[in-house]
Amino acid sequence: MITAKNASRRLAPLLALSILPALLWLVIANASAQSVAAPKAAQTVPPSGDYQRAVFVSWDGVRRDVLYDLLEVSDPLVPCWDNGDVFPVATGRVDAGGAPIFTCLPALAGAKPTDAPAGSPAYAPYQLFAAHTTNDGNTMTKPQHASMLTGQNTETHGLVGNRTKGQLAEGTTIFEYLMNTYDPVQPDGRRDGTIFRTHMSSDRKYVGRALYRWAKKSKALQRATGHGNGKGTLPGPLRHADKSFARWKAEEVELGLTETDFFMFLHFKTPDWSGHRNGADSRAYRRVITETDRKLYTLMDTLRTFGWGDAAILVTTDHGFNKVHHTRDAGRNVFNTWMGAYNVTLDLAQIPMRTTADYCESFSDPQDCLSNGPEEPMPPEDVVPNVFLTVVTPTLLDMFGIEWRGITPIEGESLYVP
Ligand SMILES: [Zn+2]
CATH class of the missing domain: 3.40.720.10 (Alkaline Phosphatase, subunit A)
Known part of the structure; x- marks a missing residue:
């Protein structure tokens, strides 16, 4: 049985290995961040479309x-x-x-x-x-x-x-x-x-x-x-x-x-x-x-x-x-x-306008729906743009x-x- 504790023990060496490069990178990143002062205020880049x-x-x-x-x-x-x-x-x-x-x-x-x-x-x-x-x-x-x-x-x-x-x-x-x-x-x-x-x-x-x-x-x-x-x-x-x-x-x-x-x-x-x-x-x-x-x-x-x-x-x-x-x-x-x-x-x-064919398409037997009509008439409110x-x-x-x-x-x- 794998308990949470067991699982974490098994994962621990793997985690250490995978974290190492990230830690190294962090040290390097921090060093470079100190040499170049990053601007505190982030500049926004507005969306290029008509809406923001x-x-x-x-x-x-x-x-x-x-x-x-x-x-x-x-x-x-x-x-x-x-x-x-x-x-x-x-x-x-x-x-x-x-x-x-x-x-x-x-x-x-x-x-x-x-x-x-x-x-x-x-x-x-x-x-x-x-x-x-x-x-x-x-x-x-x-x-x-x-x-x-x-x-x-x-x-x-x-x-x-x-x-x-x-x-x-x-x-x-x-x-x-x-x-x-x-x-x-x-x-x-x-x-x-x-x-x-x-x-x-x-x-x-x-x-x-x-x-x-x-x-x-x-x-x-x-x-x-x-x-x-x-x-x-x-x-x-x-x-x-x-x-x-x-x-x-x-x-x-x-x-x-x-x-x-x-x-x-x-x-x-x-x-x-x-x-x-x-x-x-x-x-x-x-x-x-x-x-x-x-x-x-x-x-x-x-x-x-x-x-x-x-x-x-x-x-x-x-x-x-x-x-x-x-x-x-x-x-x-x-x-x-x-x-x-x-x-x-x-x-x-x-x-395009929605047609009877479009409507019947979602029926289990579309062909039957088309030739015999849906089991009940297509309601007018369903005939609308697609x-x-x-x-x-x-x-x-x-x-x-x-x-x-x-x-x-x-x-x-x-x-x-x-
Ligand atoms: Zn709902």
Whole structure:
């Protein structure tokens, strides 16, 4: 039996041998460092693309039709969910017939929440468009997050279910693409650490441990936290985000950095929890979506407070819902998802329309689906441009000005047009 103690005894001579060259190198490195005074203040090298800062939010399990229902409403006297105590607010816009548009989702719709402190601004509306979760029809949280953060389809990155272990190749996460470009590993094995900043708030099981491990091992992911709890004024991931922002800002001042460039991934998971527990037709589900929109507003407020109101925000969901499951009865796949963009304009002109053939492709017998039709009619909301979650990584890389075409296994298309 190999105990930890035994193992360490066996490894000790090996470790000593492997550490020796490193120790020698350190002595030499220190000697040379003394002769040439290294500047204390690191100089930042800003990304060469149009963007220096971006936050990507995955809003877990928010069905497109429910989101759109809440996004634009006509009657401010009808609560946002049955017997609810939150009412729509004015967007300041009118519909085609000239009637004012109200919303239950002020952050997405570009309005100020009713409970926002006096003097708070209303932010511009998000650009919203219909999307699909995946091309393989499996609507699970972990594979979809892996697709968002690598730009690869589930068949390629190998995470096909929430229980799939391992998978993902080294160097294929968005954290590694960004850091390897802007803050590459130095001969001493370290990165500068102040040129580009990265942060992720999501439990590892939702993004895949392999993704987390590669990103962390390579020091491409500087700070990783779980979701945190929902108590306090900055619930869940936002509290962690705020801590990172504060530290980055403090270091910007201390080190005299010219600017702070960053990528942050936040996972808002409560709608998924409510969807499973209460069903997508419940008032509880609508309530949680409404409440999570408020977090998005807080995020924009926080960014503005730190002087980074120019940060782009992408927000999407990993899957839809049917009652309390991700999928429809009889195994139908729920695509019914969406994507939003703030401070950046995305273009769908190059994206092909999704056809019945595309839809049937994910069925166990595509030919039967094509000749006899799917077991239930293809819902109108599923006939949308062919935007999959694999677009997230290439779009962000284009925004940051990083070349990825032909040199990465990225399969998604970029929606960014400079
Ligand atoms: Zn999910």
